[in-house]
Amino acid sequence: MKHNIKVTLILIGLFLIAQYMGLFINYKYQEQALPFGIERPEMTEFSFFNLFGIIIFVTLIAFLLARFKFAKLWKLWFFIASWFTLVIAFAVFVDQKFAMLIGFIGAVFKVFEIDIYIHNLTELFIYGGLTAIFAPLFSMWSISIFLVIIAIYDAIAVWKTKHMIKLAKFQSKLKVFAGLLVPYGKKRAAILGGGDIGFTLLFAAVAMRTLGVRALIIPAVVGISLFLLLVYGDKNKFYPAMPYLSAGCFIGYGLSLLL
Secondary structure (H helix, E strand, C coil): CCHHHHHHHHHHHHHHHHHHHHHHHHHCCCCCCCHHHHCCCCCCCCHHHHHHHHHCCCHHHHHHHCCCCCHHHHHHHHHHHHHHHHHHHHCCCCCCHHHHHCCCCCCCHHHHHHHHHHHHHHHHHHHHHHHHHHHHHHHHHHHHHHHHHHHHHHHHHHHHHCHHHHHHHHHHHCCCCCEEEEEEECCEEEEHHHHHHHHHHHHHHHHHHHHHHHHHHHHHHHHHHHHHHHHHCCCCCCCHHHHHHHHHHHHHHHHHHHH
């Protein structure tokens, strides 16, 4: 077991809150435009390759920042990304100008003050804001292909090239990273990467457009997949979560169709 049962349940609880908060944000953006006139990029059925290319490019930039220890540049980049996505998420609940203010405050405390409670709190909203940009651009066919590609890439990045492990260690050292963090014991922590939260939420958000409330079962099944991974995983090993969570997405989608 990678972590004790209490920490495991806390991590899964935070994951599920982020998923359902994200689905609520995506649902609201089915009825309203993005704040400040933000435009979504144009995509076709096969443009998920373009999004995957963007992910590879961003990962490469992040790896170079980690390789040459450009900590200040990393923090600045992370601050801007956090602020941008928080504004989109908060604009569902408050006026867009106020959303910009509280998004700025949240990003400052997340990146520069390094408060673990603010960090996890903002993580619960960030992925809803991020997926609200991309979810309308996908069909179930294209998001399914994209999820398979991401799962394969995650497995290669962790088990073969191991560059994702190096990147995770760099982020952990700076205490500035994308994902949930539950510290416990002496310098130990349970971590779930931001991609594991965001990509599964993106799948569920796309499914929600056609399935409605039936799509709510998808995060629950993914949560079970995560629980099994944490329970049966070795605490001394790194695992790519996306192959397991992607399986949970597809199983959850299948169950949703049966409801």
